[in-house]
Amino acid sequence: MPASDFQTYPVFRRGVSAKVRLLIYATICVVMLVADLRFRFMDFLREHLHTAISPMSTIASEPVKLLGNATEHFSNLADLQDENAKLRQHQLDGAERLLRFDELEQENASLRELLGMRKKTPVKSITAEVLYNVPDSSSRKIILDHGKKAGITHGLAVVDAGGLLGQVTRVYPNQSEVTLITDRNQAVPVQLMRNGLRGVMFGTGQGLRALNDVSKRWQQAIQSDIGPGSLELRFVLANADIQPNDRLVTSGLDGVFLPGLPVAEIESVDREVGAFARITCRPLGGVEKSLRVLVLGRTELPPPPPNPETGEPPPVVLPRAARQPGGRD
Amino acid sequence: MQLSNRSNRLLRPAKPWFVYMSLFFALLLDYVPFGHHPGTPNWAALVLAFWCIREPLYIGMGMGFFLGILVDIGKSTAMGEHALAFVVLAFIANGLARRIMWFPSLLQALHVLPMLLVAQALMASVRVFVGEDFPEWEFFLSSLVSAALWLPLTYLLLLPQFQPIDRDENRPI
Numbered sequence: 342m343p344a345s346d347f348q349t350y351p352v353f354r355r356g357v358s359a360k361v362r363l364l365i366y367a368t369i370c371v372v373m374l375v376a377d378l379r380f381r382f383m384d385f386l387r388e389h390l391h392t393a394i395s396p397m398s399t400i401a402s403e404p405v406k407l408l409g410n411a412t413e414h415f416s417n418l419a420d421l422q423d424e425n426a427k428l429r430q431h432q433l434d435g436a437e438r439l440l441r442f443d444e445l446e447q448e449n450a451s452l453r454e455l456l457g458m459r460k461k462t463p464v465k466s467i468t469a470e471v472l473y474n475v476p477d478s479s480s481r482k483i484i485l486d487h488g489k490k491a492g493i494t495h496g497l498a499v500v501d502a503g504g505l506l507g508q509v510t511r512v513y514p515n516q517s518e519v520t521l522i523t524d525r526n527q528a529v530p531v532q533l534m535r536n537g538l539r540g541v542m543f544g545t546g547q548g549l550r551a552l553n554d555v556s557k558r559w560q561q562a563i564q565s566d567i568g569p570g571s572l573e574l575r576f577v578l579a580n581a582d583i584q585p586n587d588r589l590v591t592s593g594l595d596g597v598f599l600p601g602l603p604v605a606e607i608e609s610v611d612r613e614v615g616a617f618a619r620i621t622c623r624p625l626g627g628v629e630k631s632l633r634v635l636v637l638g639r640t641e642l643p644p645p646p647p648n649p650e651t652g653e654p655p656p657v658v659l660p661r662a663a664r665q666p667g668g669r670d
Numbered sequence: 671m672q673l674s675n676r677s678n679r680l681l682r683p684a685k686p687w688f689v690y691m692s693l694f695f696a697l698l699l700d701y702v703p704f705g706h707h708p709g710t711p712n713w714a715a716l717v718l719a720f721w722c723i724r725e726p727l728y729i730g731m732g733m734g735f736f737l738g739i740l741v742d743i744g745k746s747t748a749m750g751e752h753a754l755a756f757v758v759l760a761f762i763a764n765g766l767a768r769r770i771m772w773f774p775s776l777l778q779a780l781h782v783l784p785m786l787l788v789a790q791a792l793m794a795s796v797r798v799f800v801g802e803d804f805p806e807w808e809f810f811l812s813s814l815v816s817a818a819l820w821l822p823l824t825y826l827l828l829l830p831q832f833q834p835i836d837r838d839e840n841r842p843i
Contacts (some may be wrong), residue, residue: 359761361732364729366757370738373750378800381747394701398744401701473703476710477745478809479797509745518746525802546802587693 354523380577391513402473467636481524488515497638504603504625531604532592539592540577571604574620578614620653675771681831700742711816722763723770728821732762751796755789779820786813
């Protein structure tokens with residue numbers, strides 16, 4: 342029998358027993374899980390393996406893209422004309438503002454100079470195309486077709502024409518992964534446009550689950566649309582001045598997102614639940630719908646966050662006495 | 671057709687390249703971004719379970735680990751989440767392989783269903799450990815769909831082994 346065939350059975354048991362092997366493999370897996378989730382030690386390995394499998398995932402995403410293109414191709418003429426008219430109108434609406442924008446920006450710069458304020462950091466932007474949604478039911482992430490080589494770095498904001506979509510969370514050489522604002526692990530510091538009220542907005546990852554009607558939930562899953570309850574504004578007092586249809590923009594307090602990017606619109610405010618109101622929002626940008634996006638970044642990096650253990654920002658060396666009493670020395 | 675050990679027909683031995691190829695295709699199918707449909711089958715888990723039962727001496731926990739890591743990277747889940755589930759799946763499938771092969775195909779699928787459910791429960795518990803909610807029942811629908819695919823998959827993956835050893839030129843198939 343040729344050695345290449347599988348059918349050669351050994352007469353005697355050889356090697357380590359299955360239980361021991363299971364224990365070894367399970368231990369390796371658990372160690373990897375902890376290393377990845379708690380310490381992010383695995384990013385190096387992940388980056389290399391991702392580069393190796395990226396042709397595979399690109400090929401795999403091709404049929405879905407083809408299907409999408411086909412439906413677009415065969416969508417009827419009236420829809421296209423409608424969309425075209427809408428876009429023209431949109432462009433006209435924006436044109437007037439754009440014309441004044443240059444002048445206003447110049448005016449702003451000179452006023453800032455007069456007041457002696459720090460100049461606003463200029464913004465660089467990279468256009469990218471959405472390759473595919475990450476096929477995982479519990480997270481809301483997309484993969485873009487540009488990566489480290491195009492200048493995308495960890496933490497940049499991703500927007501479309503409507504507003505904020507998410508944040509770059511992993512960067513590979515030629516692709517990057519964006520966590521959408523509807524993901525349950527994504528938080529965005531926001532500000533109410535009307536009165537400047539600040540808050541933190543969280544994704545619930547439950548765009549689909551929030552619907553009680555099962556049939557509707559299925560319909561939504563097929564359209565891969567997001568429903569109500571996909572975003573939540575948390576830690577806002579129940580008596581705060583906030584009402585439905587208020588617009589939320591990024592506050593820029595985190596030093597990551599640029600201030601003033603439109604994020605969401607308040608959908609409902611429930612003040613009866615406790616000290617904090619339960620506020621649901623609907624995203625303004627085409628979250629999970631847009632195919633072309635803009636990656637926005639500051640040309641200068643924000644200051645590094647303070648060390649959680651000592652409570653001091655790393656670059657500034659404080660004298661010993663000035664350190665926080667609770668800090669560990 | 672020798673779908674179980676009860677039949678008298680002998681199959682040709684499985685070709686290693688075909689086994690690895692089918693696992694590769696299953697991985698490719700897993701990478702297809704179907705969106706967030708609740709009932710998408712776990713292709714890689716299913717094909718892995720199949721070969722773990724058919725070829726328990728050659729496809730086992732090592733392949734499960736390797737495949738799991740690749741799925742983890744493709745799906746951007748935590749490194750080791752799918753790997754852990756697949757290793758346990760391969761262990762159970764290897765252990766029960768001799769028994770399962772004596773059952774007809776439908777009962778084989780009934781054996782495979784709990785294995786896939788255990789694998790999914792492991793993935794869900796890893797997510798609970800991270801701090802997410804335990805998923806709703808629709809999450810486990812994919813195991814049901816996968817188990818339902820067991821019979822067509824058996825025929826598909828055994829096709830090369832059904833070929834006769836001596837090719838008869840006059841025979842139509």
